[in-house]
Amino acid sequence: VPTNQNFSISVSVNNESQFNSGGFVQVNGFNILIPDNMLVEFPAAQVPFKDFVAGNRAGTPANEVIISGNDVNGIIVAGQMHIAQTLGQVSQGTVESVAFDGSIKIVNGPTIRINDPNAVFSAGYTAIPLFTADDQNPSVTSFGGFPMCVPRSVVDPQCPQSNRPTNVANPNNYFIPDPFHMAPIKPGDFLVYSGIKVGTEIICYSIVVNIGIFTQPGAIPAFIRVEEALIGILDPTNIGTENARSRFIGYTTDPSQTIQIWAIDVDPCTGTTSDRLVGFAFTEPAVGLRARWKFESSAQPLGEWTRNYRLKVSSGQANTTDGILAGQFVQPVLTWVFPEVTTPGLAFPLLEFSNIQPLANGFGPDPNGFVFHQLNPWP
Numbered sequence: 001v002p003t004n005q006n007f008s009i010s011v012s013v014n015n016e017s018q019f020n021s022g023g024f025v026q027v028n029g030f031n032i033l034i035p036d037n038m039l040v041e042f043p044a045a046q047v048p049f050k051d052f053v054a055g056n057r058a059g060t061p062a063n064e065v066i067i068s069g070n071d072v073n074g075i076i077v078a079g080q081m082h083i084a085q086t087l088g089q090v091s092q093g094t095v096e097s098v099a100f101d102g103s104i105k106i107v108n109g110p111t112i113r114i115n116d117p118n119a120v121f122s123a124g125y126t127a128i129p130l131f132t133a134d135d136q137n138p139s140v141t142s143f144g145g146f147p148m149c150v151p152r153s154v155v156d157p158q159c160p161q162s163n164r165p166t167n168v169a170n171p172n173n174y175f176i177p178d179p180f181h182m183a184p185i186k187p188g189d190f191l192v193y194s195g196i197k198v199g200t201e202i203i204c205y206s207i208v209v210n211i212g213i214f215t216q217p218g219a220i221p222a223f224i225r226v227e228e229a230l231i232g233i234l235d236p237t238n239i240g241t242e243n244a245r246s247r248f249i250g251y252t253t254d255p256s257q258t259i260q261i262w263a264i265d266v267d268p269c270t271g272t273t274s275d276r277l278v279g280f281a282f283t284e285p286a287v288g289l290r291a292r293w294k295f296e297s298s299a300q301p302l303g304e305w306t307r308n309y310r311l312k313v314s315s316g317q318a319n320t321t322d323g324i325l326a327g328q329f330v331q332p333v334l335t336w337v338f339p340e341v342t343t344p345g346l347a348f349p350l351l352e353f354s355n356i357q358p359l360a361n362g363f364g365p366d367p368n369g370f371v372f373h374q375l376n377p378w379p
Contacts, residue, residue, distance in 0.1 A: 013053045019370045021050045025067065025078070032067055032076045035375040039363055041082040041332070043194070043205045044134035046307075048366070052083070055130050068336070069379045070350050079353040079379035080336065083130075091202070092192045098185055102150050103201070112193060112202040114140055114150065120322055121182070122150040131196050131205050135322075137329045138223075139206045142183065144253045144291055145225030146213040147324060149182040158322060159184045173212035176253070179221055180320045185209055214291070215253040221318040221326030222254035224311050230335040231305050232297075233356075238349040241339035247296040248281065248311065248331070255283040255291035258314040263306050264330065268362030269371065275310055306357045308332050353379055 013023035014036075022034040039046040047055070069078040093106035102113045102122035117126045120135035133139045138147040149159035163183040168174040176183065185191075189211065195204035208225070215222045232244030248261055259282075262275040281295035310330050317327035338351045353359045353375075363372040 011053050013050050016050070019050065019366075019368075020048060020372055022376075023049060023053060025065065025081070027065055027067065030076060032069060032078050033377070034078050034081065035377050035379065037362065037372045037375050038078065038081060039358075039372065041080070042130055042132075044132055044139055045130060046332075046363075047130055048372070049081075052130070068338070068351055072377065072379065077377055077379040079351060079356075079359060079375065090192060090194050092190065095185060095187050095189045095191060097187055098150050100152055102152075104150065104185065104191075106191070110202050111200065112191075112195065112204050112207075114207065115195065115203045115205050121148070123152045125203060128196065128198060128203055131203065133205045133207075136324065137331065138324060140204075141207075141223070141225050142209050142211050142213040142253075143225070144212060144214065144251045145223040145329070146176060146179075146215075146253050147182040147223070147320075147322070148185050148207065148209050151184050156184075158182065172210075173214075175214050175216060179215050179219070179223075179253075179326070180318075182322060183213060213253060214255075217254060217256040218315050219254070220316045221320065222252060222257060222313045222315055223326055224250055224252050224259065224313060224329040226250040226311060226329055226331040228335070229309060229331045229333050230337060231333050232337045233305070233339065233352050235339045235349060235352040238339060240341055240343050240346050241349055242342050243339050244337035245297050247294065248309065249292070249294045250311065250329075252283055252291050252293060252313060254313060254315065258282055259293045259295070260312040260314060261295050262310040262312065263304075264308040264310055265304075265306055266358065266364050268358075268364045268373070271364035278309070304355050304357045305333075351379070 010026045013021050015021040020037045022036045022038055025032045034049050038049045040052045066082040067078050068080045069076055093109045096105040096107045098104050104112050113125055114121045115131055115133050116122045116124050117129050118135050121140045140148050151159045159182055189209050192208045193204045194206040195202045228249040231246045234243045258280055261278045263278050265274050265276055279295050281293040283293045308330050313327045320326050359375050362374050365371045
């Protein structure tokens, strides 16, 4: 029997001294077994279940969860676990002011700041590391994916005001003067942001600034933003079901370029990664200057599914002064869609996890060398 649960939770761990220990989650009246080796999915991080439980106890704000799993001999066993403070939480507003300490005041709204433990986008914020922004694959960007920042001083060489020129025809749609440095967020900018509420502030792991920043055609670097990463799980053994098509949708700062989609395969013993080409996406003509691209598979498997996919701009990659490898974007799958029955009254099929690489083969070693193997018990 498959199960998907989405609600607030309470948690416990089986073995505090075991790095890969599972445990139990109580959610919406269900008691769900979390297998050993489970990595919990946060917006921009993967965290061992034991560390997630420790973070919960240490005062991380209350969470909601999506758990997918199966009923195995009368016990619900999880296969995937996704966490957010409020699932699907997205807010928007206009910037009233920005401060050198990284705070951003929204007109008639809250004060927000970037959850920035490495101080890449701003002066930094370290209190809630589990809900970090992504500073390697920037999650604080313009509409097309150009990295944005909050100045730390009047003259901040990492966040130069010269990258928001006023002597252009449209200051909200322009070619960036220096693509190797970020562009500052300014009063008047309209933001779409997601985060968690801590005290009176919203601590953000994602901000999209509604301005069009473009890089010169064919020039290196260009940038990518991924808006949707959906994998449709195929299970040909079950008749009477329909399968979703896998798709990736996003935007780029250079609409002249093709986007390549690569699956990142991971050796479960060594952690060594290799890229496997899945397909290509062509950027639509810049109608409305959106520079949107889209890849959608046929109803055929993309090979074994993996957690992360690498999107590359065909012009090439280069490191920025902030240590970002521009011209690519590593995107975890945002949505897994399992087969659904097409005829009312048919039994729902078990959720098929066996072709999801990290679950079936193992996630590989963490930075400390501890190896996370196949989920145990298997869902």
